[in-house]
Amino acid sequence: MAMALLRDLESLRAWRETVGGDDLGLIPTMGALHEGHLNLVRPARRTHQQVIVSIFVNPRQFGPHEDYDRYPRPEAQDLALLEKEGVDAVFLPSVAAMYPPDYQTSVVVGAIANQLCGHFRPGHFDAVATVVLKLFTLTQPTAAYFGEKDYQQLHVVRQMVQDFNLPLRVVGVPTVREDDGLAQSSRNLYLTPAQRQQAAAIPQTLQSVAAQLQAGIPPAIACQQGVDRLLAAGYASVDYLELRDANSLAAVAPTEKLASGQYRLLTAARLGAPPQQTRLIDNLPLSL
Amino acid sequence: MAMALLRDLESLRAWRETVGGDDLGLIPTMGALHEGHLNLVRPARRTHQQVIVSIFVNPRQFGPHEDYDRYPRPEAQDLALLEKEGVDAVFLPSVAAMYPPDYQTSVVVGAIANQLCGHFRPGHFDAVATVVLKLFTLTQPTAAYFGEKDYQQLHVVRQMVQDFNLPLRVVGVPTVREDDGLAQSSRNLYLTPAQRQQAAAIPQTLQSVAAQLQAGIPPAIACQQGVDRLLAAGYASVDYLELRDANSLAAVAPTEKLASGQYRLLTAARLGAPPQQTRLIDNLPLSL
Numbered sequence: 001m002a003m004a005l006l007r008d009l010e011s012l013r014a015w016r017e018t019v020g021g022d023d024l025g026l027i028p029t030m031g032a033l034h035e036g037h038l039n040l041v042r043p044a045r046r047t048h049q050q051v052i053v054s055i056f057v058n059p060r061q062f063g064p065h066e067d068y069d070r071y072p073r074p075e076a077q078d079l080a081l082l083e084k085e086g087v088d089a090v091f092l093p094s095v096a097a098m099y100p101p102d103y104q105t106s107v108v109v110g111a112i113a114n115q116l117c118g119h120f121r122p123g124h125f126d127a128v129a130t131v132v133l134k135l136f137t138l139t140q141p142t143a144a145y146f147g148e149k150d151y152q153q154l155h156v157v158r159q160m161v162q163d164f165n166l167p168l169r170v171v172g173v174p175t176v177r178e179d180d181g182l183a184q185s186s187r188n189l190y191l192t193p194a195q196r197q198q199a200a201a202i203p204q205t206l207q208s209v210a211a212q213l214q215a216g217i218p219p220a221i222a223c224q225q226g227v228d229r230l231l232a233a234g235y236a237s238v239d240y241l242e243l244r245d246a247n248s249l250a251a252v253a254p255t256e257k258l259a260s261g262q263y264r265l266l267t268a269a270r271l272g273a274p275p276q277q278t279r280l281i282d283n284l285p286l287s288l
Numbered sequence: 289m290a291m292a293l294l295r296d297l298e299s300l301r302a303w304r305e306t307v308g309g310d311d312l313g314l315i316p317t318m319g320a321l322h323e324g325h326l327n328l329v330r331p332a333r334r335t336h337q338q339v340i341v342s343i344f345v346n347p348r349q350f351g352p353h354e355d356y357d358r359y360p361r362p363e364a365q366d367l368a369l370l371e372k373e374g375v376d377a378v379f380l381p382s383v384a385a386m387y388p389p390d391y392q393t394s395v396v397v398g399a400i401a402n403q404l405c406g407h408f409r410p411g412h413f414d415a416v417a418t419v420v421l422k423l424f425t426l427t428q429p430t431a432a433y434f435g436e437k438d439y440q441q442l443h444v445v446r447q448m449v450q451d452f453n454l455p456l457r458v459v460g461v462p463t464v465r466e467d468d469g470l471a472q473s474s475r476n477l478y479l480t481p482a483q484r485q486q487a488a489a490i491p492q493t494l495q496s497v498a499a500q501l502q503a504g505i506p507p508a509i510a511c512q513q514g515v516d517r518l519l520a521a522g523y524a525s526v527d528y529l530e531l532r533d534a535n536s537l538a539a540v541a542p543t544e545k546l547a548s549g550q551y552r553l554l555t556a557a558r559l560g561a562p563p564q565q566t567r568l569i570d571n572l573p574l575s576l
Contacts, residue, residue: 107396109392111392165297
């Protein structure tokens with residue numbers, strides 16, 4: 001069967017009817033696909049009878065000075081990659097189809113969405129949750145796959161699914177990295193060759209902070225050293241570099257010895273100067 | 289088959305499994321059932337293979353000085369009424385099951401929810417939309433039935449269903465009235481015998497304002513006369529009495545001749561003094 005290209009809600013609904021009760025895996029994306037995305041497609045392909053990938057650059061999750069207009073949209077290349085992976089259908093709705101003129105309803109997520117990246121991108125995760133809910137209700141998947149690279153996003157989606165009792169599983173998939181450790185991201189395409197070299201300071205720094213935390217250095221000290229290291233490596237600014245509870249994303253006591261448990265070390269930092277500044281995020285698990 | 293009593297999410301899920309692909313009608317209620325509710329159950333019973341009624345007094349849709357605590361909860365009587373109507377299942381979740389301790393996600397509806405009753409009850413319709421979304425995702429109905437008595441609520445739910453692409457039909461059912469025209473409402477139970485007599489001024493006033501509008505009196509004048517009439521009949525205050533577009537609930541030009549179209553005349557008014565004040569709402573269609 002050829003891969004179905006579904007460019008409006010009606011063709012999606014028709015395709016969904018033909019699939020009927022089949023077990024369906026959804027991978028929501030904004031396109032500009034790389035190995036990290038294909039790494040979400042592959043376990044879905046192994047698990048489900050049908051796999052659908054959505055490609056939608058959601059304008060509502062970009063802030064007024066963010067990169068909505070310059071976000072890469074290499075559609076033909078994306079479709080060729082997905083066809084090679086044996087995806088059954090690709091959903092590529094227009095903005096007008098997703099948000100008709102009288103559109104006015106949003107999902108608002110609480111504390112888990114208002115910290116870390118949410119603090120620096122007000123409304124971002126509510127807009128993500130809203131579009132993800134719409135993709136869920138439109139495609140009605142058995143499971144949906146999200147990368148751990150966007151760790152807070154994964155947990156915002158998990159929270160919404162739990163709070164709204166949505167009948168699907170959320171699967172988190174580990175981050176795919178380049179040879180130097182940089183997490184794969186569509187935004188890496190923005191980097192100049194010099195910035196691309198500097199970028200790898202993020203995974204190196206996270207590894208080193210994690211090692212310090214393992215050795216018993218208090219979180220406030222280890223994280224501040226990490227921030228200093230990123231700035232020294234050429235990052236223009238660091239939005240945050242913090243240790244959090246791996247599930248609730250709750251803050252940890254900054255100066256106390258860590259209790260044993262599952263933690264996550266998360267950072268967001270910027271390369272270059274506005275308006276061509278690129279914001280990169282990454283995170284690492286830490287088990288104590 | 290005996291009517292299934294589903295008191296937690298697990299028993300609802302198990303029942304939903306047994307029903308499987310059957311066509312399911314949902315009637316969401318807060319209990320204290322009257323003829324108006326049974327009038328929602330009956331068309332659902334005629335239409336669907338399975339009918340489920342939810343009874344949940346949703347604390348989040350009551351304001352801090354509203355009647356959550358004194359809201360009537362005659363459960364045994366409600367269940368007897370539903371059994372007689374041949375309902376297949378009743379879902380009666382606890383507050384803790386619907387809102388566990390880490391609950392933090394809401395639906396926020398825009399303009400349609402922030403006017404009329406929404407203006408006087410801030411956050412009310414967002415809380416209604418949130419609990420209705422949860423009831424939809426938990427029960428997965430083919431169709432859900434709402435009374436036109438709560439006209440704005442019906443349209444807020446329609447808006448959410450459209451905006452979130454929810455896979456179900458929303459059915460609005462005309463209001464059931466007492467012999468003197470008063471719309472049936474669980475809150476009528478709050479009225480003293482004297483207030484019960486005064487209450488009928490609402491439907492009488494709406495009829496008279498509608499007749500004036502039919503006769504070409506401008507909306508601002510006809511509606512002001514209606515407010516005066518309610519106050520003269522013993523209402524302590526009138527939150528609003530307005531003519532709106534029947535679908536969008538958009539305001540109409542107050543002093544111009546009305547174009548032909550579908551309108552709705554809506555009011556909310558209060559009997560008695562706080563804290564025992566009772567707020568009644570009603571509405572009438574107007575076709576020009």
